[in-house]
Amino acid sequence: MDYAIKTLGQLRPILLGFRKSAGLTQAAVAELLGITQQSYAQLEANPASASVERLFKVMRLLNVELRMSQASSAPGSEPAQADTSKLQRHVPATKKAKTPPAADHTGRTPKASNLKQPLGAITAKKKRENW
Template structure:
């Protein structure tokens, strides 16, 4: 799968479902690997914005998905400064 830029929590459910399906897993399969019920995994996929970071990272790891945090590139070059402005 290509890289995806996530800007809102509303984007997560479709991506999580897509990654799971790409891995060839049903919800039941993925739930078993995570040690949760199928209903819990279904709720996790639907309500990804309410899932703990730890649970989300567990799911991503199980799906073989890497989470990369990258600072956005500035659109204009930063002005040089003479140091901190305290």
């Protein structure tokens, strides 16, 4: 069965349907991918936020292929032209080079734990799965 996907919101029910038609649970798919069930559930709940690489891994596992075709336009109408007049080019700001902390009177540089950081800069690291 072929499905035309025109919005990111359509990904979730289609992936869910292919998984269920393959007779697989989220836990089974996660095990085959080598990840936790929670990680797969997160991908399935919001596939629009997943990388294309991860989506392709799931599609390969579910034996689903991606096909692209040009949408046909209504008879007599001209193809839509992209309006680029309102687009602005994004130029990333250059990063300042970090200077090492100054040495104290003993000639030693302070340890990272002794450097003061704003409260917002301290964050807990999440364990990320590499798949």
